[in-house]
Amino acid sequence: MNTDNTYIQLIEQALAFMPGPCRIHVGYSGGLDSTVLLHMLVAWQQARPSGRGKAQPLRAIHVNHQLLPQAQSWQQHCQQVCKQWQVELDCLTVTVDQGAASLEQQARLARYHCFDEQVGAGEVLMLAHHRDDQVETLLQRLARGSGPLGLGAMARVSQRRDYRVVRPLLELDREQLERYANHHKLKWIEDPSNQDDSFERNFLRNRILPRWRQQHPRLNQTLARSARLCQESSELLAQLAELDLGLPRADGGLSLSRLEPLSSPRRNNLLRYWLRQQGFQPPSEVVLGRIEAEVMMAAEDAQPRVEWGSCCVRRFQSVLYCMDLNLPGGEQESIPFSIPFEPIRLPYGCLSGGLGSNGQSTPFSREVLRQAPLCIGFRQGGERLTMPGRPSKPLKDIFQEMGVPPWLRGIWPIVYSGERIAGLPGLLVCAGFEPHSREDGLLLDWVRGG
Numbered sequence: 001m002n003t004d005n006t007y008i009q010l011i012e013q014a015l016a017f018m019p020g021p022c023r024i025h026v027g028y029s030g031g032l033d034s035t036v037l038l039h040m041l042v043a044w045q046q047a048r049p050s051g052r053g054k055a056q057p058l059r060a061i062h063v064n065h066q067l068l069p070q071a072q073s074w075q076q077h078c079q080q081v082c083k084q085w086q087v088e089l090d091c092l093t094v095t096v097d098q099g100a101a102s103l104e105q106q107a108r109l110a111r112y113h114c115f116d117e118q119v120g121a122g123e124v125l126m127l128a129h130h131r132d133d134q135v136e137t138l139l140q141r142l143a144r145g146s147g148p149l150g151l152g153a154m155a156r157v158s159q160r161r162d163y164r165v166v167r168p169l170l171e172l173d174r175e176q177l178e179r180y181a182n183h184h185k186l187k188w189i190e191d192p193s194n195q196d197d198s199f200e201r202n203f204l205r206n207r208i209l210p211r212w213r214q215q216h217p218r219l220n221q222t223l224a225r226s227a228r229l230c231q232e233s234s235e236l237l238a239q240l241a242e243l244d245l246g247l248p249r250a251d252g253g254l255s256l257s258r259l260e261p262l263s264s265p266r267r268n269n270l271l272r273y274w275l276r277q278q279g280f281q282p283p284s285e286v287v288l289g290r291i292e293a294e295v296m297m298a299a300e301d302a303q304p305r306v307e308w309g310s311c312c313v314r315r316f317q318s319v320l321y322c323m324d325l326n327l328p329g330g331e332q333e334s335i336p337f338s339i340p341f342e343p344i345r346l347p348y349g350c351l352s353g354g355l356g357s358n359g360q361s362t363p364f365s366r367e368v369l370r371q372a373p374l375c376i377g378f379r380q381g382g383e384r385l386t387m388p389g390r391p392s393k394p395l396k397d398i399f400q401e402m403g404v405p406p407w408l409r410g411i412w413p414i415v416y417s418g419e420r421i422a423g424l425p426g427l428l429v430c431a432g433f434e435p436h437s438r439e440d441g442l443l444l445d446w447v448r449g450g
């Protein structure tokens with residue numbers, strides 16, 4: 001398969017961040033953009049017989065949303081193309097909630113859910129977004145009043161969960177992709193919903209942008225530059241927030257002492273950053289104002305809370321906490337079961353083994369933990385713990401002494417090794433479970449936004 005060297009370089013550049021070979025998955029809808037991307041990747045692999053690409057084969061993923069009668073024939077088209085190009089293909093069928101407000105958004109969620117399940121840790125997912133997509137995203141976000149983070153639109157390389165999303169075509173216009181496809185006589189499917197101007201993106205693409213480009217031929221380049229500048233600004237804002245946040249607290253809280261000395265914009269920046277770090281949707285300006293007026297300024301003994309969507313910010317003493325009310329423990333404030341140890345998502349983070357999210361946690365002994373089945377339980381009442389070199393104490397008193405907010409006490413995971421309590425992740429390790437050496441240490445810790 002022959003292709004221009006410029007396109008091979010485009011793929012090389014997009015993967016320059018990778019230290020070595022890694023499996024590459026491609027989101028392949030069968031449309032023009034992803035057909036071009038897949039074709040370029042196959043050509044790139046062939047041009048680099050001993051390079052990164054060859055070491056790990058390509059794998060295309062086609063998500064069948066079952067939304068249109070043509071869905072099955074699109075899937076067959078993808079199967080034929082991949083057979084011809086000798087690319088491994090997996091077709092995954094999803095059921096999109098058709099009663100939902102935005103079908104487009106539901107289809108996207110279902111698609112990303114598939115990708116999350118299919119792409120392994122440290123691997124790469126390639127998507128075929130191009131410069132026209134970037135411009136449309138920027139304009140849609142502008143219309144929603146987004147700040148620099150949203151206006152940064154899509155990055156060429158971004159992190160999603162434990163894998164990277166790479167968009168090698170982001171610097172190319174749709175017109176260039178069409179020329180490429182025609183030159184190589186590629187076949188692709190046309191989605192009739194792209195003509196439906198009731199979708200905002202199609203309205204911009206079909207009605208607004210073509211006319212605007214007549215007046216402003218470099219519109220794509222200039223708007224894409226604005227997106228890149230916004231990406232830079234939001235990167236700087238994140239760095240500033242990281243400095244302002246300091247060492248993260250084990251319980252995910254944000255001390256008022258970190259917020260109070262800051263100017264109002266800097267305080268808002270820190271609040272947004274802190275919430276994003278924990279996987280929460282950014283609050284609107286109005287909600288931020290309410291957090292400041294109702295939660296931060298409340299009296300010491302008040303129990304203020306501000307909610308938006310399923311998120312809730314509360315305060316205990318002089319620390320702010322954020323929770324997801326939809327997750328177990330988010331509303332009922334206790335979890336009445338014990339579960340085998342595995343990563344679990346709780347309202348204020350995801351408990352995970354071996355990954356330290358902050359430097360304050362105390363490690364457990366791997367060797368001792370291996371001696372009995374590990375399990376996570378939640379407070380039922382009456383538990384006692386023995387910390388190294390101290391007499392045993394009721395768990396209730398320990399929570400109080402350590403300043404754990406009352407609503408977190410019923411949902412703070414307790415690590416059980418058989419019948420014995422080994423410790424409280426992020427807070428303490430019990431006597432007999434301390435590691436003998438650095439290598440023996442295992443962090444059971446909170447991963448924010450996991």
Ligand SMILES: Nc1ncnc2c1ncn2[C@@H]1O[C@H](COP(=O)(O)OP(=O)(O)OP(=O)(O)O)[C@@H](O)[C@H]1O
Binds near residue numbers: 026028034065133
């Ligand atoms: N049905 C599909 N199966 C596999 N990959 C897909 C599918 N639809 C889209 N993709 C991948 O996602 C990329 C973006 O597609 P599209 O522009 O339709 O997405 P979108 O709905 O705007 O959502 P987002 O931009 O958030 O991905 C495509 O270029 C392709 O790589």
